Amino acid sequence: xxxxxxxDAKKSTADMTAFDYYHKRxxxxxxxxxxxxxxxxxxxxxxxxxxxxxxxxxxxxxxxxTRSTSSCSFSTGxxxxxxxxxxxxxxxxxxxxGSGKDFEMEVIKGREVLLFVDxxxxxxxxxxxSAGHLLxxxxxxxxxxxxxxxxxxxxxxxxxxxxxGTIPQNELQSKQNELVLAxxxxxxxxxxxxxxxxxxEEAAELCGGFLPDYIPKDSTPRVxxxxxxxxxxxxxxxxxxxxxxxxxxxxxxxRKGVTKVSYTVGS
Numbered sequence: 376x377x378x379x380x381x382x383d384a385k386k387s388t389a390d391m392t393a394f395d396y397y398h399k400r401x402x403x404x405x406x407x408x409x410x411x412x413x414x415x416x417x418x419x420x421x422x423x424x425x426x427x428x429x430x431x432x433x434x435x436x437x438x439x440x441t442r443s444t445s446s447c448s449f450s451t452g453x454x455x456x457x458x459x460x461x462x463x464x465x466x467x468x469x470x471x472x473g474s475g476k477d478f479e480m481e482v483i484k485g486r487e488v489l490l491f492v493d494x495x496x497x498x499x500x501x502x503x504x505s506a507g508h509l510l511x512x513x514x515x516x517x518x519x520x521x522x523x524x525x526x527x528x529x530x531x532x533x534x535x536x537x538x539x540g541t542i543p544q545n546e547l548q549s550k551q552n553e554l555v556l557a558x559x560x561x562x563x564x565x566x567x568x569x570x571x572x573x574x575x576e577e578a579a580e581l582c583g584g585f586l587p588d589y590i591p592k593d594s595t596p597r598v599x600x601x602x603x604x605x606x607x608x609x610x611x612x613x614x615x616x617x618x619x620x621x622x623x624x625x626x627x628x629x630r631k632g633v634t635k636v637s638y639t640v641g642s
Contacts, residue, residue, distance in 0.1 A: 393427045429490050499640075501611040504529040505568060505601060506619050506640050507536045508612075509558055512604035514538070517553040522634060529610070535637045541629040551624045554636070558622040565617035566602030573598050581605040 507529045514522055522538035542550055578596040579586045582605050590596050590607060599608045602616055613619060621641030628635045 427490075429492055497611060500530060501613050502619050502640050503531065503534045504608075504610045505612045505616070506558070506622050506638060507534060508599065508601055508604070508606050508608065509561060509616065509619065509622065510536050510554065510624075510636060510638060511606065512601060513554055513557040513561070516557045517550055519550060525633065533637065534639065535635055538634045538636070539632065541632060541634050542627065544629075547627050547629075551627050554624050555622065558624075561602065562616055562619050562621060564602075565615050568599065568601050568612050568614055568616060570597055570599045570608075570612065572596070578607060582607060 507527045511524050514520055514524075519538075519542065522540040522542075525537040525539050527536045528534055572595050573581070574595055575586070575590075575592050578598045581598050581600070586596060586607055596607045597609055598605050599610075599612055601612075619640055622638060623641075624636060624638050626635075626637045628637075
């Protein structure tokens, strides 16, 4: 690495956006500093980068915690995508209730802004997310350890977890009942939920000896521990399993070698 490369690396590191929820328990707001010029997004909206964020990164458009920013006399609603590229996290949005000026003029470089999310929505999303991982932990307990965890969706409009592999048709109802009993037993018992960013080898050891292929071996994954189970996850979670309150499995379906478990949490 020559002098220019070192300077570029130092600058990139300094410009990294810190995800507050990685280290703090369910943050709902943060005072942040805008430190970049305006970028153009595909739909023409402005993009901003702040030194800290309470928003959740997304590589696609999905329902997340309702999010807003405010600075001095204006406020802006931020659209449903925060895109992470290398060290850069860009916040896309348009001014709502501002002075009518261009987004670039409203949020100038170096200005402090207040980033905040809807507290009730974030708490619900966190309960749903933790409940999804709790189901993963219960699969072994009910004799479904052969199913490999796949895609998950942990939001109010139809949360589910998917697994590679299937359950015999005549066992679907009984396994559904067993999962509900196992999950609610863990919820009643409670247990601390913690998160830590760890070296790859240590993270793999905690997560059963290996990590999914999409996690680079030179990375430092974030591991979330729910009681005695652990999973690599970058999302928000409850601080104790008991905060999930209760869990119901509404349906188990199998299709093309995949088992889909739909669920809800109590209020």
